[in-house]
Amino acid sequence: MATYAAPIPQVSAHKVDREQRGFISWLTTTDHKKIGIMYMVTTFIFFIMGGTEALMMRLQLGEPENTLIAPRVYNELFTMHGTTMIFLFVVPMMAGLANYFLPLMIGARDMAFPRLNALSYWLLLAGGLVFYASIFWGPPEAGWVSYPPLSEIAFSPSGGQDAWIFLIHLTGISSILGAMNFYATIANMRCRGMSWGRLPLFVWTILVYSVLIIFAMPVIAGAVTMLLTDRHFGTHFFDPAMGGSALLWQNLFWFFGHPEVYIMVLPGFGIVSEILPVFAKKPIFGYKAIAASSVAIAFLGFLVWAHHMFTTPTPIVVLIFVMLSSFLIAVPTGVKIFNWIGTLWEGSIEFKTPLLFSAGFIALFLIGGISGVFLAVFPVDWQLNESYFVVAHIHFVLMGGAVFTIFAAIYYWFPKITGRMLNETLGKASFWVMFWGFLATFLIQHVIGLDGMPRRVYEYANVGNLGLYNLISTVGAFILGFGILLTIINVARSVKHGAIAGPDPWKANTLEWFTTSPPPVNNFDVIPRVRSAEPLKDYRLEIEKATAPRVPVPAGSGADSESGHLGA
Ligand code: HEM
Ligand SMILES: [Cu+2]
Numbered sequence: 001m002a003t004y005a006a007p008i009p010q011v012s013a014h015k016v017d018r019e020q021r022g023f024i025s026w027l028t029t030t031d032h033k034k035i036g037i038m039y040m041v042t043t044f045i046f047f048i049m050g051g052t053e054a055l056m057m058r059l060q061l062g063e064p065e066n067t068l069i070a071p072r073v074y075n076e077l078f079t080m081h082g083t084t085m086i087f088l089f090v091v092p093m094m095a096g097l098a099n100y101f102l103p104l105m106i107g108a109r110d111m112a113f114p115r116l117n118a119l120s121y122w123l124l125l126a127g128g129l130v131f132y133a134s135i136f137w138g139p140p141e142a143g144w145v146s147y148p149p150l151s152e153i154a155f156s157p158s159g160g161q162d163a164w165i166f167l168i169h170l171t172g173i174s175s176i177l178g179a180m181n182f183y184a185t186i187a188n189m190r191c192r193g194m195s196w197g198r199l200p201l202f203v204w205t206i207l208v209y210s211v212l213i214i215f216a217m218p219v220i221a222g223a224v225t226m227l228l229t230d231r232h233f234g235t236h237f238f239d240p241a242m243g244g245s246a247l248l249w250q251n252l253f254w255f256f257g258h259p260e261v262y263i264m265v266l267p268g269f270g271i272v273s274e275i276l277p278v279f280a281k282k283p284i285f286g287y288k289a290i291a292a293s294s295v296a297i298a299f300l301g302f303l304v305w306a307h308h309m310f311t312t313p314t315p316i317v318v319l320i321f322v323m324l325s326s327f328l329i330a331v332p333t334g335v336k337i338f339n340w341i342g343t344l345w346e347g348s349i350e351f352k353t354p355l356l357f358s359a360g361f362i363a364l365f366l367i368g369g370i371s372g373v374f375l376a377v378f379p380v381d382w383q384l385n386e387s388y389f390v391v392a393h394i395h396f397v398l399m400g401g402a403v404f405t406i407f408a409a410i411y412y413w414f415p416k417i418t419g420r421m422l423n424e425t426l427g428k429a430s431f432w433v434m435f436w437g438f439l440a441t442f443l444i445q446h447v448i449g450l451d452g453m454p455r456r457v458y459e460y461a462n463v464g465n466l467g468l469y470n471l472i473s474t475v476g477a478f479i480l481g482f483g484i485l486l487t488i489i490n491v492a493r494s495v496k497h498g499a500i501a502g503p504d505p506w507k508a509n510t511l512e513w514f515t516t517s518p519p520p521v522n523n524f525d526v527i528p529r530v531r532s533a534e535p536l537k538d539y540r541l542e543i544e545k546a547t548a549p550r551v552p553v554p555a556g557s558g559a560d561s562e563s564g565h566l567g568a
Pocket of ligand 1: 051055078081085086142143391394395398399455456477
């Protein structure tokens, strides 16, 4: 017992009192927890906007030859939707979660560079505002990939395309600064005993997320700058007629774009790796394999960008190389899936909402991964490229892979952030409605694609069953939206009226549960010494041992205990 500084997680009152309150305190804060909350709230608002855009598109596609939404507006909607979900929701939401929890999990009092951290947030917000301001002068229409010549001035004269470019610049700088900060924090701010082999797996994935951002983001920043000068300053980087190359854009974009997928899903892998052992009441199966496979995925992720370019004139040896290296990524990904299942295997599983979202993620991401392997076979991709099969694939990977883990994280960590529990019944309802709504929306899109419907079209003829299938997909999208709404209601209610959580409601393993909920400004009064990858479990066992009543001695044995003679 003596090795632990405090018998129960506690924090002295004066530290709580020093916390600044009120609106101004949010504008000026450098506290990683407040910045984390601002990230999470802001990105969730963008999620709702991106989701609304999606529902508008699905309304239009609900019946054949529908005239509800004009073609140009449909283009604007899918461009805004894809861009919002990726650059303004998933990537920065992961940064928000890491902001709040990474310092707590490694026993630090803040990030390495708190002011830089605040700057990262404000740049993100600026990027989002610039982008959405384009609603007033014509939003971009060239899709989230902005291929030239569509994104060149001749086809996209509106300033919306420039707003898109500035969004990439601003959120890119925001991400790079944030990534440097996470890296520096992990490298330098770990508490005593927190060796690399004991880092929580979420922290491992944020480390890899940061390295990926640092290598990938500058490439897209360069590419959009070239696009900007093409548009306004007379250069012709992407204009074949003037000696440029439209394929150059595709290479630069996807050199960033494929790693971007892992930037979005790796932190989700980390979240699930934290949640499964807590609710299966078993240590994570294969800690080292999970950590190492994240690194392997990151490395391989930089070799395969051309699998997005199978239909461009590319030498066949390159196609074969890219196909095989894409298959290779399935290996470390499969390792993770086996490890997660191994963690659940024979555990005494508590079916709480965070576990449900984690299990749902495993199922959906597995389907997305498998359809990805199909698409990596380039003759198959020649058939399916630019069809709804690809739309189904992206959503299984990104919505199944990232959004379900984000919801798992919301249910798991909300008690730490607010000090209150989310409602379990509403949480479970939200999960099941989202899960079935998701499948109704996107499973059938594989068939829509196989039946030949191209993506990014605002209308289609009623051939075969396309009308029926699209109606199912649209109804599914509204069910999915309703499921998401249930969580929003749950959060809104529980912030004020949820049951009091206490410091460690789940009996979890990592350090964020050692401090109060919510944690005070400086996070910890004392930081326990870390002796394994599950410091809080060690700590609980130690307390149990020290405070357990002595075992009663059987009568007649002649021995006695401190509490007096038993028996006789
Ligand atoms: C809330 C449920 C969602 C629905 C109902 C939905 C629906 C749609 C629809 C209808 C399209 C346009 C398809 C086309 O015409 O080609 C689309 C495209 C897309 N969605 Fe979603 N989506 C959802 C969530 C998400 C999420 C969470 C992400 C990413 C994290 C995402 C990423 C994308 C991307 C990247 C595109 C391609 C945009 C483009 O073609 O430029 N979506 N989605
Ligand atoms: Cu890819």
